[in-house]
Amino acid sequence: DAKTTQPTSMDCAEGRAANLPCNHSTISGNEYVYWYRQIHSQGPQYIIHGLKNNETNEMASLIITEDRKSSTLILPHATLRDTAVYYCIVNGVRTSGSRLTFGEGTQLTVNP
Amino acid sequence: DVKVTQSSRYLVKRTGEKVFLECVQDMDHENMFWYRQDPGLGLRLIYFSYDVKMKEKGDIPEGYSVSREKKERFSLILESASTNQTSMYLCASSLQGVGKLFFGSGTQLSVL
Numbered sequence: 017d018a019k020t021t022q023p024t025s026m027d028c029a030e031g032r033a034a035n036l037p038c039n040h041s042t043i044s045g046n047e048y049v050y051w052y053r054q055i056h057s058q059g060p061q062y063i064i065h066g067l068k069n070n071e072t073n074e075m076a077s078l079i080i081t082e083d084r085k086s087s088t089l090i091l092p093h094a095t096l097r098d099t100a101v102y103y104c105i106v107n108g109v110r111t112s113g114s115r116l117t118f119g120e121g122t123q124l125t126v127n128p
Numbered sequence: 129d130v131k132v133t134q135s136s137r138y139l140v141k142r143t144g145e146k147v148f149l150e151c152v153q154d155m156d157h158e159n160m161f162w163y164r165q166d167p168g169l170g171l172r173l174i175y176f177s178y179d180v181k182m183k184e185k186g187d188i189p190e191g192y193s194v195s196r197e198k199k200e201r202f203s204l205i206l207e208s209a210s211t212n213q214t215s216m217y218l219c220a221s222s223l224q225g226v227g228k229l230f231f232g233s234g235t236q237l238s239v240l
Contacts, residue, residue, distance in 0.1 A: 059231030
């Protein structure tokens with residue numbers, strides 16, 4: 017699976033949009049981009065994933081560049097409860113178990 | 129919603145003890161995973177299973193074994209616990225071939 021690069025930490029003001037970048041320049045054509053987050057002392061939580069089109073759900077939006085070498089997770093109106101570590105993971109679909117490799121992620125701190 | 133339940137939130141064991149960590153999921157998922165999480169090292173995959181009685185080693189299987197006798201249950205076994213196995217252990221499950229994992233709340237294991 018392709019490697020990803022994320023900033024170590026970011027800050028965001030409550031109520032503003034949080035834009036979390038991820039680079040995955042070695043991504044291959046059949047690999048998806050997944051985003052998870054982990055709030056302190058809890059297990060990671062799935063947020064969203066995409067292949068090449070932009071995706072939106074009730075939690076966030078995922079913008080993938082046309083060349084697929086980078087993506088941005090957008091939390092449109094960040095709240096204090098969005099403070100967490102956010103992981104960007106690239107993973108291909110497999111017939112057997114899809115094993116995800118979690119890096120260090122980005123610590124997002126939402127400030128009042 | 130999918131529920132992944134880990135049997136204990138906190139566990140304290142002695143060096144040399146045999147330790148069982150249990151995980152149960154209620155959504156008929158084919159895949160189940162065991163990760164451990166340590167400060168500065170992120171989440172690391174220990175073992176995973178893509179079917180009953182099937183298992184595959186992850187990145188750090190040494191000192192661990194697993195058992196999957198029923199589809200809904202995946203057990204992690206520390207044959208002889210050591211202090212370097214003190215960690216947060218996270219169980220997860222997913223559908224076949226899909227990278228959307230559902231995690232349990234974790235078991236904080238302390239080996240004294």
